[in-house]
Amino acid sequence: MTHLLDNLNPRQREAVLTTDGPLLIFAGAGSGKTRVLVRKIAYLLEQKKTVPERILAVTFTNKAAGEMRERLIHMLGPEAARVSMGTFHSINARFLRKEAHRLGYTRDFTIYDAADSLQLIRDLMHSMAVNAVSLTANGMKYFISDCKQQMILPDQALKVMRSDFLAEKKVAIYKAYQQQLKTNNAMDFDDLLIMPLLIFEKFPEVLTLMQYRYDYILVDEYQDTNRVQFLFLKALSEKHHNICVVGDDDQSIYGWRGADIRNILDFEETFPNPTIIKLEQNYRSTATILKAASAVVKKNRNRKDKTLWTESDKGEKIILHQAETDHDEAEYIANTIRENHFRGFRYRDHAILYRTNAQSRQLEEALLNRQIRYIIVGGTRFYDRKEIKDIMAYLRVLVNPSDAVSLKRIINNPTRGIGKTSLERLEDFAEETHRTLWEALQYPEEAGLGSAARHRVKSFLSMMVHLRSRLETLTLTDAVKEVLRVSGYQSQYETDDKNNENEDRLENLEEFVNSAGEFEQNNEGATLEDFLQELSLLTDVDQWEDAADAVVLMTLHSAKGLEFPIVFISGLEDGLFPLERAKEKEEELEEERRLFYVGITRAMKHCVLTCVRRRLRYGQWMPSIASPFTQEIPPDCLEKTGFEKQKSRDRFLFGLGERDIERSFVGGSSPPKRKSGSTPSRKKTANDSSTLPLASSRRIRVGDTVNHKVYGRGKVLTSVPSSQPAFRVAFQGGVVKTIAAKFLQFSE
Ligand SMILES: Nc1ncnc2c1ncn2[C@@H]1O[C@H](COP(=O)(O)OP(=O)(O)OP(=O)(O)O)[C@@H](O)[C@H]1O
Ligand SMILES: [Mg+2]
Secondary structure, eight states: OOOTTTTOOHHHHHHHHOOSSOEEEEEOTTSSHHHHHHHHHHHHHHTSOOOGGGEEEEOSSHHHHHHHHHHHHHHHOGGGGGSEEEOHHHHHHHHHHHHGGGGTOOTTOEEEOHHHHHHHHHHHHHHTTOOOTTOOHHHHHHHHHHHHHTTOOHHHHHHHSOOOTTHHHHHHHHHHHHHHHHHTTEEEHHHHHHHHHHHHHHOHHHHHHHHHHOSEEEESSGGGOBHHHHHHHHHHHTTTOOEEEEEOGGGOOOGGGTBOTHHHHTHHHHSSSOEEEEEOBOOSSOHHHHHHHHHHHTTOSSSOOOOOBOOSOOOOOEEEEEEEEHHHHHHHHHHHHHHHHHTTOOGGGEEEEESSGGGHHHHHHHHHHTTOOEEESSSSOGGGSHHHHHHHHHHHHHHOTTOHHHHHHHTTSSOOSOOHHHHHHHHHHHHHTTOOHHHHTTOTTTTTOOHHHHHHHHHHHHHHHHHHHHHTTSOHHHHHHHHHHHTSTTHHHHHSOTTSHHHHHHHHHHHHHHHHHHHHHHSTTOOHHHHHHHHHTOOTGGGOOTTSOOEEEEETGGGTTOOEEEEEEOOOBTBBTTBGGGGSSHHHHHHHHHHHHHHHTTEEEEEEEEEEEEEEETTEEEEOOBOGGGGGSOGGGEEEESOOSOHHHHHHHTTSSOTTTTGGGTTSSOOOOOOTTOOOOOOOOTTGGGGSOOSSSSOOOTTOEEEETTTEEEEEEEEEOSSSOEEEEEETTSOEEEEEGGGOEEEO
C-alpha cells in the first residue's frame, strides 16, 4: 500500500487526518491543497473503510476530476474509481436525470449551452416584439444568469430589482424564457445548479435521502463557488457536517461569473465549529517567484492575510520584457521557447498565458513559423463548429423531441423545402394549442400549411420517427453514423464540389463519429444521452489532451490549479491586463490582480512577463505602457529587458496611416525598420503575394499533396482568404490546420 501520509508536512498530515466535522483548508497557491484532497480521499477509503460511492468530491473542471480519479486508482486500485466525483454541473446533471421528473421534466432533458440559450432568448425577443435599443439578447442573457445565480426566480425578480424602466420587460422575457425551457424539456447551465435546490425545497424527502447518501463531501477551489453552489453544499452537509473545502481567497477569479468570495471568507460563520488549517509552505515555485507573487497580491485590501514560504532556491529573476509590437512580443516568446528547447526543456514545460483569447493569433503564427508544436486550450472549440452543432441538434431531438431550439436548427437543414413561413405557422399553432413544436409537426394541415409543405413536414417527421426507433437497437457509434446517413446531412457535403470547405466539414463529422466511438469504449454501456450530456458539460480545459509534447496556450482563467516549469504571461499592459473597464472599480481591479497572482504562481522555475509599446487593437495601433501590476513586483525579483530608448521613434509611428504594415508581414521577418522621420513606405496589400517566397518553385493549389516540417504530409483542402497565401491542410495524422503557404512544400 502506498503510504498515505508520506511526503506530507505536519499541517498537511493534520488536514488529511481531520476527517469529521467542517474543515476549511485555507492556503496560498502551490501549498499542496489539491494533493491533500487526494490523500484525504485515499485515507477515507483505505483507513476509514468508507464505501467509495459515499464520498462526493467536487472539482472545478472535469479534467481535474479525471486526474484525481487516476491518482486514486494508481494509489489504491480500480475500486477507487467509484468515488462520486465531478464538477457541480456534472454531479447535478446526474442527479437531475433521476429526479427532474418531480419538476415536470423527463430524464431525457437537453442541456442548453450558452449559444443555445442565446438563440432561445433571441427568438423570444423577436416573437415578443421587444425592440428596445438598450436591451440586447446578450444583455438579457446576463440578466437572467445573474438572477439565477442569486436564486432569484422570475416571480421574485421584480420585487428585488432596482426599479429601472426596462425592469418589467426584462422580467417578462425572463419568465417567457423559463417557460419555454420547460416546454422544450431543456435546462441551461444555471438551471443545473438551481433545480436540485428547488427539488430539495419541494420534496424534503429527496433532500433527506441525499443527506444520507454521502458521508463525506470534499470541494476543491472553493473560493470560486457561487451562492447556489454554496447552498447546495450547505444543504447536503447539514446532517453529518463532514464537509472539507480547500481554497485560497487570493485565487478567486470568477466573480464576473457569479463566484462569491464571501463563501470562503465566511466559512467559519456558516458551518458550526469548523477546523481551520492553514498551509503555508509552497512546494511549487522558486523563492523569487513566490516573493513576487506575494508582494503583488498583498496590494489587495479585501483578503485575509497569509504567509507563504518555501525551502526552494532563489532561482532566477522574473524577466519583464518589453517588445515593440504584439508581433515582436510573440517572436520573443517563440525564440525563448526555441532556445529553452535546445537547452533541454520539453515544449510541454512551457505555458503561454494571456488575458484575452484574441491574443493567441500572433503567438500561434510565431510558433508555427519555428515549427514549435503547440496546443490552444479554448478558442474555437471543436464542438462549437457549425456541422458539429448541427449533428448534435439531430441527436438531441431524437433523444428529446420537445427540444424546439434544436428542432428548428435541423428541420430545414439540409434544405427540405420547409421554409420560414411554414415554420412560423407551425410555431404559432404549437403556441395556440399548447403543444410542443414537435407535436405540432403532426398537424401540418391544422397549422395551415399548403399541401406541398405538408408533405415535406410529414416525410421529415416519419424519417425522425424511424431514426428514433433505430436508436433502440444500435450502438452509440452506429446510431451517430445512421443519423448522419439517413438525415441526408452528410451527403449534402459529399455531392458538392470537393474543393471547398465541404471536405473540412466531412472530416469534422468523421472526427465526431470517432469521438462517439471513444466515449463508448471508455464508458461501458454508454447511451446517447450520456454522450450528449458529456459534450454539453465540457469546459475548455477538458478538451485539452496533454499527452503530446507541445507548448500550451491558454487564458489565465483556464490555468487555475495547473503548474508548468516555465510560464509566460503576455500582454501585461495597462488597459489589457488589467482590462480597462476593471480599472474603475476597486473590486474588479482586485480580481484582475488576483488573476495576475494566479498566473505568476503557475510557474515552477521561470516566469517571463511580456508587454509591448504598441498593440494593434480593434484595427488601431494603441500606444501601450507596462501594466501597473508589473510595478508591484519588488525590483530585486525583476530583470527588465527590451525597455529601450525608442520612445522618440514611437511618436512617428503612431497615426501615420500604416496601421496594417505589420499585418502583411505576420509570420514573416520583422517589419522594416524605418529611420525616424522618414515617410512611410507603400503599404503592402493582401494581394501582393507575388513577392512572398514559396517553399517550392511550383505554386501550391487546392488538391495538392504538400509537406510540412512539423505535421508531415498532407492534402490541401481549401485556400484561405488572408493577408498572405494560406491553405487549410488535412495532414496524415488526422490534424487539419490552416497554414501559411510559405511553410508548405509542394510534394510530387
Ligand atoms: N509535502 C510535499 N512535498 C513535496 N511536494 C509537495 C508537497 N505538497 C505539495 N507538493 C507539490 O507541490 C505542487 C503544488 O501542489 P498542489 O497543486 O496540490 O497545490 P495547490 O495548493 O492545490 O495549488 P493551487 O493553489 O495552485 O491549486 C505539486 O507539484 C505537488 O505535488
Ligand atoms: Mg490546487
